[in-house]
Amino acid sequence: MNFIRTAMLLAAMTALFMGIGYLLGGTGGMIIALAIAAAMNMFSYWNADKMVLRMHNAQQVDERTAPQLYGIVRQLAANAKLPMPKVYLINNPQPNAFATGRNPENAAVAATTGLIDMLTPQELAGVMAHELAHVKHHDTLTMTITATIAGAISMLSSFAFFFGGSRNNPLGIVGVLLMMIVAPMAAMVVQMAISRTREYSADRTGAEICGEPMWLASALHKISGGVARIHNPAAERSPATAHMFIINPLSGEKMDNLFSTHPDTQNRINELRKLAQRGMGSARVNIDPQPAPASGPWGRRPAQTSDRTRGPWG
Incomplete structure (x- = not known):
């Protein structure tokens, strides 16, 4: 169902893009819009x-410079039957993570140093399993395409101001102004709807990959609190990438609404708790409680715990 919904939303965004091209330049404008979209998507790919x-x-980073993070990702990738992705660290105090790459063979997962410092190894495994679920579902490519088309829609809408639309626009200048305002907002709504759909799906698959839904539930609880307190200048400079993170890095989300890039965190936690109550709870990751010290500048360790995660979720 999520796949069908995502496909329908992508089709709606593409149709919106081509419709703007038609209003700007008739059939020729629609063809040009399609060509632009194809070129931008190829570059993004x-x-x-x-x-x-x-x-x-x-x-x-690698096994020498970040042994615990790299080791966790390696185990999870094996569980998910995925090629080992490249592993990156971001020197940022805000706890967060994302995945990127055009396919599983060319994927990368990234975590912030704030995430490493804040989470237990079990919670970190839950987060990285979620990111690998995005890789497994090819969400990284889907979200790249939606972001590219959304940007192109905004660009075409701006062109309407300079070119004044075409005779295909029955509302004249009023139609041009409406296009400039409504089209980017519609594209943003569709983009965010796709993002929210993929987050729920990645939560479920991530729980299956690591075997413990409550590891991710506990991590989401901590990350949402950290994001609300800690500013992320890099994300503020590049807000178009916000939908890629496990939690919106720009601000704490309070509800599932049209303008949310992510589902409400508590709703996600509730869904994970339902999975745990249905019997999913056999850990599939062997986390070493005392990893070897790292020899590089990224040798950071999450807080150590027993085999079961401490706190309200363990």
Whole structure:
């Protein structure tokens, strides 16, 4: 059902983009709009992952420089039957994480140093399992395409001001003004709806990958509190990437509404608790409580706990 809904939302966004092209230049304008969308998507397909990682100053790490994080991702990737992704760390105190890449063979997962510092190893495993679920579902490509089309819609809407639309616009200048205002808002609503749909799906699959839904539930509770307290300048400079993070890095979300990039965190936690109550609770990740010290600059360790996560969720 989520796949069908996502496909329908993508089709709606593409139709909106082509419709704006038609109103601006008739049939020729629609064809040009389609060509622009194809070119932008092709560029995004090959380069978006590098651009996003560069925007957030992510540094690639390995088993020597970040042994625990790398080891957790390696186990989870094996559980999910995925190729080992590249692993990145972002020197940022806000706890957060995201995945990127055009396909599982060219994927990357990134976590902030704030996430590493705040979470237990079990909670960290829950978060990285969620990000690998996005890779498994090809969500990283889907969200890249939606962000690209949304940007193109805003660009075309701005062109309407300069070119005044075409005779295909029955409302004349009023139609042009409406296009400039309504079209970008509609694109944003569709983009955010797709993002919310994919987050719920990734939560469920991530819980299956790590085997413990409450690890992720506990992590979401901590991350949402950290995001609300800690400013993220890099995300503020690049708000178009906000939908990629596990929790919106720009502000704490309070409800599932049309303008939310993410579902309400408590709603996500409730869904994970339902999974746990249905019997999903056999951990599939062997977390070493005392990892070897890292030899590089990213040798940060999450707080240590027993095998079961401490706190209100463990």
